[in-house]
Amino acid sequence: GNVFLSKTSDGAMSWNALPISGITNADVLRLHFPDTMNGYLAFRHNPGAGLETAVWKTTDGGSNWTDVTPDSLQLGTGLGGVRFFDAQSGMLGFGSNIFITDDGGASWTKQNNANFNEMYAFDAQGPDYWVAGGWDGTFNYTGVVQTTYDGGMSWHDHGVFQQNST
Numbered sequence: 699g700n701v702f703l704s705k706t707s708d709g710a711m712s713w714n715a716l717p718i719s720g721i722t723n724a725d726v727l728r729l730h731f732p733d734t735m736n737g738y739l740a741f742r743h744n745p746g747a748g749l750e751t752a753v754w755k756t757t758d759g760g761s762n763w764t765d766v767t768p769d770s771l772q773l774g775t776g777l778g779g780v781r782f783f784d785a786q787s788g789m790l791g792f793g794s795n796i797f798i799t800d801d802g803g804a805s806w807t808k809q810n811n812a813n814f815n816e817m818y819a820f821d822a823q824g825p826d827y828w829v830a831g832g833w834d835g836t837f838n839y840t841g842v843v844q845t846t847y848d849g850g851m852s853w854h855d856h857g858v859f860q861q862n863s864t
Contacts, residue, residue, distance in 0.1 A: 701726065701741070703760055716760045727751075728779035735759050736785035738766075738803070740792075751792050753780055755803050766803030770795075781822045789850070791820050791830060796850050798825075809850030825849055 701721040704713040724741045731737035736757055743750040754763040768790065782788030790797045790806065793816055797806040820830035828850065831843045843856045 703729070703739075705760055718754070718760075718763050720763070721754070730780050730782055730788075732782040732784050732788070736782070736802070738780045738782055738788065739763065740780040740790070753790055753803065757785075757802075766799075768797050768806035768808070770806075770808060779820060781820070783822070783825050787825055789820075789822060789825075789828065791817050793817060794832075796820075796830075798849060 700717055701724050702715045702717040705716050706713050718739070721741065721743070724743050726739065726741045728740040729737065737755070737760060739754045739756075741752055741754075743752060752765060752767045755766045756763050779792075780788065780790050786802045787800050788798070788803070790799075796809040796817075798809060799806050816835070817830055817832040819832075820828055822828040826849045827845070827847055829843065829845045831841060834840045834842045844853045845856060846853050
């Protein structure tokens with residue numbers, strides 16, 4: 699079906715549905731608004747049929763959206779997500795790929811891969827310090843947690859967790 703967001707402007711007393719034109723039959727993975735007007739939506743088109751991962755952007759509070767997906771983003775790559783520090787500077791992580799932008803998603807730079815095959819979650823405390831967790835890619839299904847202090851240029855391993863921990 700159609701994808702829509704719900705928006706409130708009165709402290710959650712009431713909500714308005716905002717349909718997103720052009721996105722149907724999709725799994726919403728992550729949504730991040732660094733301010734009231736600028737937002738980024740990470741989702742998969744046609745779940746189960748190819749899992750094309752995409753990122754769209756709004757600059758008008760969610761009324762209109764445009765595709766800002768990096769050209770080199772792999773299809774069907776994990777859960778990951780999108781996180782912006784302001785309207786222009788942010789990061790995108792899926793699978794073992796991490797991208798950064800400083801122009802609102804008009805262009806993306808792929809960073810060094812962290813040491814996991816499939817990223818499940820990440821968060822950032824500014825443009826330099828990030829933490830990410832995922833799967834190491836083995837059939838032991840061990841979890842991996844890593845941090846970076848330089849915006850993804852290098853990663854520090856904080857341990858691989860027990861078998862079947864992902």
